[in-house]
Amino acid sequence: RIDVMRAEASWLRAMEGDLLDLKELLPSSFLEGFEARSLEALTVGGKLLALPSSLDAPLLFCRSDLLERYGFSSPPRTWDELEGMAVTVQTGERQRSCPEEGDCFWGLQWPGGATDALTLTVLSLVATHGGGSFVTSNGTVDVDNPLAASAMERMRGWVGNISQPGLLGQGAGEASEGFMLERSLFLIENASLLGDLNEWRPDGCNVFQCLERSFGERVSVTLLPGSQSAGGSAAAVPQFWGWAVSKDSPVLGEVRQLLEIL
Structure with a gap:
């Protein structure tokens, strides 16, 4: 069983049906500590499907x-x-x-x-x-x-x-x-x-x-x-990584503690 996994933003739309909306698990005061662009990149259909962990490019x-x-x-x-x-x-x-x-x-x-x-x-x-x-x-x-x-x-x-x-x-x-x-x-x-x-x-x-x-x-x-x-300039496409949670996880209390540590 997988409760928490590392996922990249481009994967999330295909995985949406299997992932928990982290807005239901984590308090808004906790999420406010993350950069807004990262949260936006890891959100699909209004659901936050991964907690920001790293940025690559x-x-x-x-x-x-x-x-x-x-x-x-x-x-x-x-x-x-x-x-x-x-x-x-x-x-x-x-x-x-x-x-x-x-x-x-x-x-x-x-x-x-x-x-x-x-x-x-x-x-x-x-x-x-x-x-x-x-x-x-x-x-x-x-x-x-x-x-x-x-x-x-x-x-x-x-x-x-x-x-x-x-x-x-x-x-x-x-x-x-x-x-x-x-x-x-x-x-x-x-x-x-x-x-x-x-x-x-x-x-x-x-x-x-x-x-x-x-x-x-x-x-x-x-x-x-x-x-x-x-007419172009230096540019790089960001790759947003985050921690995603299975919506079927039976240990959401422990998952929440883990995410707060990560």
């Missing part, structure tokens, strides 16, 4: 040591700048490290498999191009426009050029692993990866051998680039 992770090596003083501010940097560093690193293999290093990693991570990346890319939000707050579909199409064309152009073709079958974890194995310059990944950077070590790496190679020290993090020519 895609960011751009950069190998700052490689940017410096190739003469770039700061992370890219536009997608055009990112693509130019990616080509320069990708070409240089392949010549330096694997001239015979040719594809041991790529400019950009991102989660290309059919997962929530890809959805966040696509939504964010369209937003940075000024292409809208797919569906507006009043329910109007606004994605059928030239700016959104240009964002998708840009993303398609990455594959095989600055991103390896195999990423179309990768989830978020596989994309970040390729970056942390030092096989790419940039990575589009959720902010939750930040906690893993300094602790990460390759499989089989003796911790004493790896202490002097803290990967996090060579990585900088910034907002996703914008597309100035298309």
